[in-house]
Amino acid sequence: MEVGFLGLGIMGKAMAMNLLKNGFKVTVWNRTLAKCEELVEFGATIGDTPAAVVKKCNITVAILSDPSAALSVVFDKDGVLEQIGSGKGYIDMSTVDDDTSSKIHKAVTAKGGSFLEAPVSGSKKPAEDGQLVILAAGDEALYEEAIPAFDVLGKKSFFLGHVGNGAKMKLVVNMIMGSMMNAFSEGLVLAERSGLNPHALLDVLDLGGIANPMFRLKGPTMIQNNYSPAFPLKHQQKDMRLALALGDENAVSMPAAAAANEAFKKARSMELGDLDFSAVHEIVKIHKSSS
Ligand SMILES: NC(=O)C1=CN([C@@H]2O[C@H](COP(=O)(O)OP(=O)(O)OC[C@H]3O[C@@H](n4cnc5c(N)ncnc54)[C@H](OP(=O)(O)O)[C@@H]3O)[C@@H](O)[C@H]2O)C=CC1
Numbered sequence: 001m002e003v004g005f006l007g008l009g010i011m012g013k014a015m016a017m018n019l020l021k022n023g024f025k026v027t028v029w030n031r032t033l034a035k036c037e038e039l040v041e042f043g044a045t046i047g048d049t050p051a052a053v054v055k056k057c058n059i060t061v062a063i064l065s066d067p068s069a070a071l072s073v074v075f076d077k078d079g080v081l082e083q084i085g086s087g088k089g090y091i092d093m094s095t096v097d098d099d100t101s102s103k104i105h106k107a108v109t110a111k112g113g114s115f116l117e118a119p120v121s122g123s124k125k126p127a128e129d130g131q132l133v134i135l136a137a138g139d140e141a142l143y144e145e146a147i148p149a150f151d152v153l154g155k156k157s158f159f160l161g162h163v164g165n166g167a168k169m170k171l172v173v174n175m176i177m178g179s180m181m182n183a184f185s186e187g188l189v190l191a192e193r194s195g196l197n198p199h200a201l202l203d204v205l206d207l208g209g210i211a212n213p214m215f216r217l218k219g220p221t222m223i224q225n226n227y228s229p230a231f232p233l234k235h236q237q238k239d240m241r242l243a244l245a246l247g248d249e250n251a252v253s254m255p256a257a258a259a260a261n262e263a264f265k266k267a268r269s270m271e272l273g274d275l276d277f278s279a280v281h282e283i284v285k286i287h288k289s290s291s
């Protein structure tokens with residue numbers, strides 16, 4: 001199966017590599033074209049523009065940073081729309097809001113192409129291990145066609161119905177995750193400042209009803225102040241912002257998420273946006289020491 005792949009950031013690079021290692025022919029494009037070279041070593045072909053990739057491949061996947069990047073790659077000069085058409089499918093796996101996804105859906109289908117949104121849950125390591133959770137919605141025939149690729153990229157795919165449902169599901173999940181990360185950061189700082197061993201806290205948490213892989217994975221590195229990026233903090237803040245907008249639309253009060261968003265925003269203002277989202281821990285430390 002031949003697949004086009006747009007966007008070779010933390011997630012895209014790992015996902016495209018998995019497809020190559022599993023026998024897919026992959027044509028890649030990235031805004032910073034130099035990032036394509038490593039994949040060429042594993043057999044990828046480079047497309048000079050998103051349009052060139054779509055022209056070559058019947059299915060093109062994208063995973064880009066945010067709504068503005070997702071729209072730019074489709075609508076700008078040399079973008080996806082220039083070559084999409086009958087018999088061609090476009091699958092956007094970026095985390096965006098349902099409005100962005102709907103705009104792309106309308107434009108792609110107006111040109112005769114088919115569209116699926118398919119954001120993913122799971123970070124750098126699950127992407128490397130082909131263990132993502134895929135939250136697809138849109139064209140069901142394209143979903144069926146993409147299953148061999150989804151089986152390589154993920155441990156489970158969901159088809160959630162019409163366009164927007166995948167985007168919304170992803171935002172709800174990440175809103176919960178961002179709020180949990182803030183509560184976890186506060187707990188680590190509170191334990192340490194009140195004279196407890198934070199490693200003991202991790203052991204206690206891991207044996208109780210709120211044990212989870214995120215605390216298990218991030219706790220030890222957070223205690224060491226190591227925030228090497230797996231999920232960049234700027235993307236988590238974008239997800240909180242988009243989830244809060246979804247809350248506005250639906251009149252859902254989300255004070256915990258709003259507070260978490262403020263902490264991520266503060267972290268961005270301190271230029272921590274390119275670090276892992278667990279760097280929000282630093283914000284709690286500052287607040288506590290200045291009080
Ligand atoms: N990292 C994670 O753990 C997870 C991330 N996600 C989501 O997946 C998406 C990608 O995340 P991730 O790989 O971590 O992000 P990165 O920041 O590592 O990569 C972002 C990608 O988007 C490209 N890009 C940014 N702006 C533009 C633009 N204007 N035009 C074209 N390309 C652009 C970048 O190109 P360039 O290299 O040129 O900068 C790069 O390829 C995001 O929506 C994120 O929320 C979802 C699940 C987990």
Ligand SMILES: O=CC(=O)O
Pocket residue numbers: 095120121122123174231
């Ligand atoms: O979007 C991030 C993730 O870990 O999932």
